[in-house]
Amino acid sequence: MARMESSYGLLVSWDNLSDSCSSSGCSRMKKFLLLGYGLTNKAVEQFLIKKGYEVKVISDNEKESTISIDDVKKEEYYCVVRSPGVSVHSKTYKYLKKMRMKMISEIELAYRFLNKKVTLIGVTGSNGKTTTVELICSVLSSRYQVYKAGNIGIPFISILDKLQDGDMVVLELSSFQLEDIDKLHLNVSIITSLCPNHLDSVYNLSYYYNSKLNILQNRKKDDLFLTFLDNKEIDKALINKKDVIDLSKYKIKIRKSKLLLKGNHNLNNIKVAYYLGEYFQIERKEIEDSIYNFNPLPHRLEIVGKCGKCLFINDSKATSVEATLTSLKVFKHKVLLIVGGKDKNLDYSKLEKYHPYVFGQIKDKIKTPYKYQNLQEVMKAVFANLKGVRTVLFSPATSSYDQFKNYEERGNVFKKICKEHLDEK
Structure with a gap:
């Protein structure tokens, strides 16, 4: 192995997190502001409190916040730890950036410790x-x-x-x-x-x-x-x-x-x-x-089962157009493709030649005669049109957040519907 210097954090050297802190000391020396309160920042909160730091939470969701946006004072905090789920379009994110507050990710924070x-x-x-x-x-x-x-x-x-x-x-x-x-x-x-x-x-x-x-x-x-x-x-x-x-x-x-x-x-x-x-x-x-010996991960070209000669495949992790197109290359025969979910402002036109069954926010972004409100409606239509179909591929080409908590929940719902029908056959 070539000699490689191991990574080593900064041992909580926080001087560079903000532009100003007087030599006489300041109140922010023990405070962090967390932007968003999902899985990641809950872990951050737990870690920092255990280390003796004071933590405040601010979010677009007022129920998650422990401080109002009007009460945030830049000089009181080391920095803002931004949850990866908080978009640059978030009103709270924009407000804190306007205040020129230093933002870091949980990954950066962990590295520093x-x-x-x-x-x-x-x-x-x-x-x-x-x-x-x-x-x-x-x-x-x-x-x-x-x-x-x-x-x-x-x-x-x-x-x-x-x-x-x-x-x-x-x-x-x-x-x-x-x-x-x-x-x-x-x-x-x-x-x-x-x-x-x-x-x-x-x-x-x-x-x-x-x-x-x-x-x-x-x-x-x-x-x-x-x-x-x-x-x-x-x-x-x-x-x-x-x-x-x-x-x-x-x-x-x-x-x-x-x-x-x-x-x-x-x-x-x-x-x-x-x-x-x-x-x-x-x-x-x-x-x-x-x-x-490596087994495929769930929701990635995952075989669900058969209905007659038709194979059902769960590829719910395909959250981009490119991911779905890549999955389609696995099959040498024509498939019945199901796509749908939250509109991510992507170009979905490359999917149109596959005449996909579409549901959710993107249903009006794709030219196809098969448009439905939700996954349940799609599956009802699919099972009514299986004649001559060898493979049903659920590869959504976008994220799940319009109707599901995440791609895992979406994939599990697909599998549940499939198995209910497959058990009846």
Whole structure:
């Protein structure tokens, strides 16, 4: 393994979080303001209170707030910790930015409290993040103590007390988490893919891509940067391609027939894990065993069951047009495609040639005769029109937040409806 300096936090050196704090002291030395109160900031609150800090919560949802927006005084707080679920279009976000309050993400906050010498691996991208993170963990855990955190439902800050020198941490990083980083230093940075996404929650496409590229913000000479330059959007977005490890040119010998993880698009995810396994000096057999035994994650081309000769597949994690188009490439025959959800201001026209069954906010954004209010109505129509259909693919092409809490709930509802019908057959 090449010598790599482990990441080490700033041990709560907060001087640079604000422009002014008099040498005589100030009241903000023990206060944090949390913007938003979802899973991530609840973990932040718990951590900070345990460390002896005072915490206030502010949100567009007044029921979550412990302080009114009119009572917020910039000089009283170290900074604002912004939940990844808070959009730049949030009225509270805009107000705090107008006050010129310093904002950081939970990832940045956790890094600043990190006091162990660990190897930090960060994974971002429009698609493939979670599968790549899980594959990396599967491969590296055969030799190292590996933790996963970030955009997979495990706040980074919640694992800090478990870490020891020499451990590895694999972080899944969304564009929202990367918007508000400052000092975060990753030993390994990975960009899996780039394509238009989240255009309902960011200013524009350039802003979204630049947020992703923030993963490289504090990169040092000996750090690794892995990506795929055959992705046109990555190739265009990267101005400096020096010292980039282009995995699109990296060859591995894998027997596809032995993989439980199907689809050519998953080969890129496998390449990342394979490369890191070799880099961190894991035996080839151990790497391949980890990859061959890796089970597909739920809601990603997940087989639900059959109705007669028709196969039902749950791909609820496909929350962008590109993700759905990628999933469609897995099938060599015509499929009955179901899409729908919250409008993310994406271009859905590429889906029209598949004559999809559409529901939710995007139903009027796609030219198709099959338009429905909700998933229940769609499924009723689908089961009435199964003649000659070999595969029903539920691959929504957008987020779930118009009618569901998240993509998991959406996928589970799809599976529940399917199984009710399949049981009747």
